[in-house]
Amino acid sequence: xxxxxxxxxxxxxxxxxxxxxxxxxxxxxxxxxxxxxxxxxxxxxxxxxxxxxxxxxxxxxxxxxxxxxxxxxxxxxxxxxxxxxxxxxxxxxxxxxxxxxxxxxxxxxxxxxxxxxxxxxxxxxxxxxxxxxxxxxxxxxxxxxxxxxxxxxxxxxxxxxxxxxxxxxxxxxxxxxxxxxxxxxxxxxxxxxxxxxxxxxxxxxxxxxxxxxx
Numbered sequence: 001x002x003x004x005x006x007x008x009x010x011x012x013x014x015x016x017x018x019x020x021x022x023x024x025x026x027x028x029x030x031x032x033x034x035x036x037x038x039x040x041x042x043x044x045x046x047x048x049x050x051x052x053x054x055x056x057x058x059x060x061x062x063x064x065x066x067x068x069x070x071x072x073x074x075x076x077x078x079x080x081x082x083x084x085x086x087x088x089x090x091x092x093x094x095x096x097x098x099x100x101x102x103x104x105x106x107x108x109x110x111x112x113x114x115x116x117x118x119x120x121x122x123x124x125x126x127x128x129x130x131x132x133x134x135x136x137x138x139x140x141x142x143x144x145x146x147x148x149x150x151x152x153x154x155x156x157x158x159x160x161x162x163x164x165x166x167x168x169x170x171x172x173x174x175x176x177x178x179x180x181x182x183x184x185x186x187x188x189x190x191x192x193x194x195x196x197x198x199x200x201x202x203x204x205x206x207x208x209x210x211x212x213x214x
Contacts, residue, residue, distance in 0.1 A: 004091030007120035013038045016079035034109045046082035056081040088113045136171035141190035143214045147207040157204040165200035167192040
């Protein structure tokens with residue numbers, strides 16, 4: 001799956017000379033937490049987040065009165081508080097690479113570019129939605145966490161055992177195990193009862209770590 005399939009297209013943007021209170025109002029109205037900043041030539045100049053705007057606001061411990069604070073804030077433009085060296089991605093990037101870039105750079109959103117043109121934005125929320133789909137969280141079934149030997153053919157044995165007992169695999173994911181000799185597998189199965197499923201898979205896995213109805 002690529003970034004272009006999950007991004008928000010044509011994101012709401014603001015200009016560098018947008019006042020901080022106006023940017024805050026846009027975020028509240030649109031229920032978003034970040035705004036790409038586009039200059040007069042239509043190019044990406046930066047990105048500003050709700051946290052940037054909070055940090056730009058005067059502290060409650062300030063000696064300024066409320067009118068002075070509002071006045072100063074109304075004069076502050078987003079180009080003074082935005083991130084200018086923006087990390088961006090292209091629409092053809094694999095979605096997992098976008099997630100890695102966010103984690104490695106400790107950011108929660110990535111503008112998506114087509115050349116020098118902003119065409120979308122991909123955020124943590126988009127990844128969370130995908131995470132829910134990958135694990136079949138909205139589908140009822142038996143969710144198992146299994147420990148499998150790190151050998152060729154182990155996943156085929158497991159899927160074969162599930163199919164043979166009448167189960168339908170809803171979701172399937174693998175993770176690093178306890179050591180290099182094994183790996184974890186999270187699988188959700190429908191169409192079969194718990195006892196029948198356990199009897200079928202126990203002989204082909206190293207350990208059943210957890211099983212529950214969801």
